[in-house]
Amino acid sequence: MNLTAQTEADQNLSLPTNYSPLQLEAEMREFWIKNDIRNKLELLEKNAKGFLGYVEGPPTLNGIPHIGHARGRIMKDIRYRWKTMEGYYMPFWAGWDCQGLPVELEVEKLLGVRNKRESIEKFGMERFIEECKKAIMRYHKMWLDADSRLGIAINQDKAYWTYKDSYIEREWFYLKRAWDQNLLEEGHYVVAYCPGCQTSLSSAEVGYEGSYKEVEDPSVYFKFKVTGTEKEFFLVWTTMPFTIITDTMLAVQPKAEYVKVKVGEETWIMMRQRVEPVMAELEIKNFQITESMMGKSLEGTAYDYPLKDIIPKQAELETKHPLVHKVIAEDFVDVETATGVVHLSPGNGEDDFWAANRRGVPIFVPFDDEVKFTNDAGIFTGVFARDADMLVVEELRNHNAFVKVKKIKHEYPTCWRSHHKLVWLARKEYFLRTDKINSNVLEAAEKIEYFFDEPKNRFLGFLKEGKPWCISRERIWGTPLPMWTCEKCGNKRLIASKKELVESAQEAFPENFELHKPWVDRITLKCGKCSGTMRREDFVLDTWHNSGASPYARFTDEEFEKFVPTTFLTEGIDQTRGWANSLLLEYVILTGKPVAPYKAFLFQGLTQDAKGRKMSKSLGNVVETSKLLEKSSADLCRFYMMRKCSPVDFMSFDMQELTRRPYQVLSTLYHLSRFFLQNATFDEFDPKKYTLNWALKAGKLQAADLWLMSKLQNKIEEFTKNLDRCEFNTAVAILDDFVIETLSRLYVPMIRKELWTDEPETFERRQTIYALLHHTLKTVTLLFNPITPFLSEALYQKIYRQLETDLPETVNLATWPTPNEKMRNKPLEDDFDILLKVVSISYAARQQGKLKRRWPLAKTIVVAPEKTLQALKCLESLLLEQTNVKAVEYSTSVPDYVGGENWVSNQQDEITVFLSGQRDDKLLGEGIMRDLARRVQALRKEMGFVPTETLESVHIAELDVESIGLLEPYLEEMASLVRARKVYLHSSCSEVEAKWHESELDGKKIRINIH
């Protein structure tokens, strides 16, 4: 699938000495733009090995992109880059959620108006719509900036916008499908209504994270007198006294036992098992149960509604239906709370509504749009519902219906936008009867891959509720409900496209027309039944319906066939009730089948601040993506966020942590790559000639090389597997470990010395090492690309494309590495594990004996089982080198002569390592030499010498006479170790005129000069 290079590699790209991610990222961003890389990736569609459908979960354009958004976007980007390198084509195209209440509220604030009515009166709807568009464009700019900084490869040119006519038309098609299947209904239903936003909310919105708040409400016990008695009452309880205004019935549990309780002069009727707790709460000690009956037998009992004189409409209701102000039996009556006698307000409660609806009892809803009582509520006219609570209590008192009132604190749902207490109201709304297709929805949901159980259970649990979806909103900036109703006969017609609307309009179609209020409201149709005028229903659609339409609405028919169902989507866990839900419901309606528009959905955990607190404007702890990335590296941020925890976990984002482990890993990869490049360039390494295959075939690979290759194959396999399972943290940890432990701490130190000669007889060995490093580091660079695209592109351009100019133009077009089975060598890896364990035991022993690692020792004895010793014998030269001893003895039991003060030892499991601590002049001299060599190395690095550069001379001064004597025999070896022509020793620095650098050796001050 590789496209061959279209352009020559840029020879000016060079790799600076230090890893400065910010600078490097700016350079790569420019490289991508200059070479139009993103658009070139679209060309893959022509010869892809497969299509992976994708539709962007559109961010709402009414907030500044923050680090929580970034986390999800990184996961999407990982999938895209990885799958692209595997040869798949994915329409990774942006999308923006543009409409809805949040945008309206912001514009209201901007215009300085308090509500919808005021904004229309003062500014007119056209201006309002204009302002909404301007508002989203301001945020769009910020999102583009954040995406660019973060390295999100999403195609911004092909973005969809949920407010555009072309999108809205296709969204309408879903409604047509619903209408045709009798799933779109108008009706009075009880909906959650926000008095602040003046619109109803969907049941999904009511359940949003953080919408339940602790509020204080009155807890009221009151009594309704049984009709025809003097002193017999039903005892009732409520926390919403205002609903007594709309009371129409009482309900009892038919299967529970009820009793009459004598309290003073009165008799109260309530459920038997609630007598003790309720009396305790009312602090009534003297009471007596006088009679018992089943709930069923109370059915039909009439009661005197006490407020008829001040709410005349209530008296009128009794004449409308025989069940008004009677007791009914209902299974939903809870036997665990209150008195077991429930008052029903069908205009203000869902269960209440259905109980009345089934019996044909009229629904009493005396409220206006601000949830203030209308004239029908008698003396309560004009009072806001929740403000009526205490007035009602007062009136109960006046009408001998009051028992007791207390304040209680409880969790109560508030509006997720404005935090007003929600009120349940029966209103005329439009519903998608998703309850009718719930079995299809659940069947579809069961087939989806969720990767983790917790979000899966949460999502399925929510879907099981299967409530009808209220899709109508009484707002402005949204997709208009395309339903026209005849003024005369009530006939309804659903319009499914702009074309259909143009053809059916009674009046000449205006020129500047768009599918929004107010334009669409100006179009009337002629009724097909009675020739009357049809007007549009004054609703817009729930914004979740708007974004949930994206799989069909964002594509053309042809693209829709190709890319939907999509293969993988990911959004925050809060989208179980949001986009994931609306996508699924709408797609089941669209297709009429139990299928979801996505095969897999990863719900991400939310991101919190460093202390684990929710990020919020009020706490001032929101980390904005663009601001963060002005000063911090995108690669570090991406690496960190993926490495820190599982994608489903709540993540505490701590900026301090970016520069720790993430920096260590990426900078190590950078410097290893640079180390390879410098040495390879010095030796004129040609990757086309000295390939890994060449080394393999010629049998040039040594034990350490073969071990590295075997490890690499495992890492490729494990990394890819973990990406596939969305275990991003585990995946990144695998690369982290490979770079730091395997490559940097183990392999490179094993071969480093071999690269420091330029002897012709070791030329092929050096080329072998280059071939190996080239292969390994390039593979790691490719694997890193989904995680750290800037660093990968930089290394790819500045190293691999310099060495092989015909490579594909960008790292994103390179082929994803796959494990080479022939390179796997499990027994060798096991042997190495033993070796590394012995080395670590040996280090522990040195630490006990205060013997520095750099000091060569004469002898080590390894005591271990035979099998372990066999493994070590195969790797003996590495063992000697790694433990820095001259000889090793193997034994299955501790030899007699070992012990005493000349030996140190350490043991782990079945392995014991002894080290001879005795050092003669030779060992002491070599030890000092190695100590000094290390200091010279550090100085070389500090002064910016490249590793391949040979120093003219090294001078060391202020050494004592004894050290000088010990060192003399090792000067040549030292010169070759530090890559210098000659090393000179001086007892005093005054012997030579030079720029001296201070250093120390075993606590004594010395001076070094190199040049």
Ligand SMILES: [Zn+2]
């Ligand atoms: Zn609200």
Ligand SMILES: [Zn+2]
């Ligand atoms: Zn009509």
